[in-house]
Amino acid sequence: MDMAYAGTQTGAARRKRASVRRHIAPYLFISPWILGFLFFTLGPLLFSLTMSFFDWPVVGERTFVGLDNYRSMFTEDPQFWESLWITVKFAAIYVPFNIVMSFFLALMLHHVTFASGFFRTAFYLPSVISGVALVTIWSWIYSREYGLLNFMLSLVGIDGPNWLGDPNLAIVAIIIASLWGLGGTMLILLTGLKAIPKELYEAATISGVPGWAQMLFITLPMLGPMLIFTFITSIISAFQQLTIALLLTKGGPLGSTYFFAMYVYDNAFKYFDMGYAAAGSWVMFVIVLALSLVVMRWSAAWVYYEGEIRQADGERNA
Amino acid sequence: MAAIRIENLCKGFGSLEVLKGIDLDIADGEFVCFLGPSGCGKSTLLRSIAGLENLDGGSIRLGERDITDLPSAKRDIAMVFQNYALYPHMNVRKNLSFGLALNGMKRDEIDRRVTNAAEVLRITELLNRKPRQLSGGQRQRVAIGRAIVREPKLFLLDEPLSNLDAGLRVTMRVELAALHERLAVTMIYVTHDQVEAMTLSDRVVVLDKGKVSQFGTPLELFYRPANLFVAGFIGSPRMNFVNANVADECETGLRLAGGGLARELSLDTLSPAPIGRDCPVTLGIRPNKLELTSPDEAHLAGNVRLVERLGTESHVHISLEGGGDLTAVVRGTHPVSTRERVHIRIPSEHCHLFDADGKAIERPLDAETRALINQEEGRGPRGPVLEERHA
Ligand SMILES: Nc1ncnc2c1ncn2[C@@H]1O[C@H](COP(=O)(O)OP(=O)(O)O)[C@@H](O)[C@H]1O
Ligand SMILES: [Mg+2]
Numbered sequence: 143m144d145m146a147y148a149g150t151q152t153g154a155a156r157r158k159r160a161s162v163r164r165h166i167a168p169y170l171f172i173s174p175w176i177l178g179f180l181f182f183t184l185g186p187l188l189f190s191l192t193m194s195f196f197d198w199p200v201v202g203e204r205t206f207v208g209l210d211n212y213r214s215m216f217t218e219d220p221q222f223w224e225s226l227w228i229t230v231k232f233a234a235i236y237v238p239f240n241i242v243m244s245f246f247l248a249l250m251l252h253h254v255t256f257a258s259g260f261f262r263t264a265f266y267l268p269s270v271i272s273g274v275a276l277v278t279i280w281s282w283i284y285s286r287e288y289g290l291l292n293f294m295l296s297l298v299g300i301d302g303p304n305w306l307g308d309p310n311l312a313i314v315a316i317i318i319a320s321l322w323g324l325g326g327t328m329l330i331l332l333t334g335l336k337a338i339p340k341e342l343y344e345a346a347t348i349s350g351v352p353g354w355a356q357m358l359f360i361t362l363p364m365l366g367p368m369l370i371f372t373f374i375t376s377i378i379s380a381f382q383q384l385t386i387a388l389l390l391t392k393g394g395p396l397g398s399t400y401f402f403a404m405y406v407y408d409n410a411f412k413y414f415d416m417g418y419a420a421a422g423s424w425v426m427f428v429i430v431l432a433l434s435l436v437v438m439r440w441s442a443a444w445v446y447y448e449g450e451i452r453q454a455d456g457e458r459n460a
Numbered sequence: 461m462a463a464i465r466i467e468n469l470c471k472g473f474g475s476l477e478v479l480k481g482i483d484l485d486i487a488d489g490e491f492v493c494f495l496g497p498s499g500c501g502k503s504t505l506l507r508s509i510a511g512l513e514n515l516d517g518g519s520i521r522l523g524e525r526d527i528t529d530l531p532s533a534k535r536d537i538a539m540v541f542q543n544y545a546l547y548p549h550m551n552v553r554k555n556l557s558f559g560l561a562l563n564g565m566k567r568d569e570i571d572r573r574v575t576n577a578a579e580v581l582r583i584t585e586l587l588n589r590k591p592r593q594l595s596g597g598q599r600q601r602v603a604i605g606r607a608i609v610r611e612p613k614l615f616l617l618d619e620p621l622s623n624l625d626a627g628l629r630v631t632m633r634v635e636l637a638a639l640h641e642r643l644a645v646t647m648i649y650v651t652h653d654q655v656e657a658m659t660l661s662d663r664v665v666v667l668d669k670g671k672v673s674q675f676g677t678p679l680e681l682f683y684r685p686a687n688l689f690v691a692g693f694i695g696s697p698r699m700n701f702v703n704a705n706v707a708d709e710c711e712t713g714l715r716l717a718g719g720g721l722a723r724e725l726s727l728d729t730l731s732p733a734p735i736g737r738d739c740p741v742t743l744g745i746r747p748n749k750l751e752l753t754s755p756d757e758a759h760l761a762g763n764v765r766l767v768e769r770l771g772t773e774s775h776v777h778i779s780l781e782g783g784g785d786l787t788a789v790v791r792g793t794h795p796v797s798t799r800e801r802v803h804i805r806i807p808s809e810h811c812h813l814f815d816a817d818g819k820a821i822e823r824p825l826d827a828e829t830r831a832l833i834n835q836e837e838g839r840g841p842r843g844p845v846l847e848e849r850h851a
Pocket of ligand 2: 502503504619
């Protein structure tokens, strides 16, 4: 009797240990990523949050100033609003164009059977070129006297403008250059298109559903999660726009391309005001987060996620 | 009205020829199965009828109309796909009504059809669910419902039961048969499962490598297989084949010897067999017709490899001494055991005979079987129509 009792005791203990092991193992496997996240993402993030409450020169005394950085940014710094406005303008044009153009390119590639591999690579290639190389190419394209763009325009008799020198055109030039990298978005949407079972279209075709309705009522809803995903990542990358503006226009002319990220960058590395720059980053973070949440809430009503009804499934089985 | 006539239908994918000249004549109201091993072109043939494939040649008529070049939507057909192909983001009601609504049908007509189909298929209480919330059998019903609401002239079903578990498959099989009875519409059903084909169909098209191997009633296929392929494909356990040579021939029959045979075997044929002396032939005999017997009566001898006892019957797997394998089905209590040497008699009246090309040489059937086959031929849910057509 005692023996049996002892036996179940160790049995239970062993089961418990096994269960602990089973629950810990997955975390061990992802631990390299977790450590990386803690040290290189979450750590700096919290650190920068702390920084934003300090007057934090690169060299010299650090003093706690509370919300002073934020207050002066909102009330005493016209450049903050100016840069925010430029960035919002940029995002408002870049994001829809990025998604719509990627979507149509993906549709075309999806239906193209001839040399589809070549086209896929060709469209994706710009996305793998590093920012500096990309900017070099585009500064050559946009060059007033020798640029490819104005040369092409001259062929059809148009005297090309000074793309990077005109405050109204510079931002357009940057939008175009940014859209050049839409291959990544396109590839995501193409994958989504390929994942839609072709029988859905065949069933619709047999029932006489016209092509436009198949697009509207099958393709778009089935692609919904991908569209929302690319929508949010596009917003994020729009708000982070830095490289192209920094290298192509240096924020000019007349500050017309002085994006928000550049404003933060200059506060940190030109004016060496780390606390102020950190506060700027956090404002941007909150804006992007809020936008993402709005998009997700708004999309929940009409986007269909494959796994969404799991719970109801369980209810039915119960 | 909705009879189908297919003539010399050809279809290939690149250099791969899939359908090699299909000719078929399917009567109005008939339930026809396309039966064949995986990859023989069943789905391709069905999809060609549906207008989902570009044909390389041939023609298809549905009723009075030539539909060869008609777009799918205008063919008056409905199709049920193997994976159901339900729209995952629409609830059941929307799945059923989607196609109708976009064809400009009136609201109340759509409602009437959807309600009606839902009642027939007993899915009324599921109308507001999404496909994800349904079990396999329920999804299957919705897929069939989407076909029913179209009120088509022709139903096409591509392995509709193959994703269901065994028990559900039997239930749905019965329901499908009842549905066909009720709708009285032409149905074509693709399957690789001979039990489904045999139990559901009025007639079965056996496909082999893109050609019609035989087209007939289930019993006809079983008792009068036109060739080695059909003989081997229909029936379980499958038919045994033994090689032999023609030793002698006369007006009414053949004498076979050699090959695997230890003793001569005389067979009568319906007409003088178009086959000469010394020609190789293949004997076919169903496992349940073989008899384990004494050495002096035996045509074959071999060793028992395995005995599978199923209760009412036992399957005896035998390695023949002349090479080759046999399966015999004997009564459940037969005392035969593994590694035993057995002697086998082939009752000549139950033999099928095939020439060197695998074509059947016709043999007389006993009166009972003949009567049964004739009876089945005249049957069908629309007997009178069938007769009219034959007349
Ligand atoms: N879209 C296609 N492209 C290329 N080959 C195909 C296509 N569809 C079917 N095939 C080929 O055609 C043959 C017959 O296919 P299928 O009609 O689906 O066979 P079954 O339905 O009898 O299993 C197979 O060898 C298959 O690989
Ligand atoms: Mg198939």
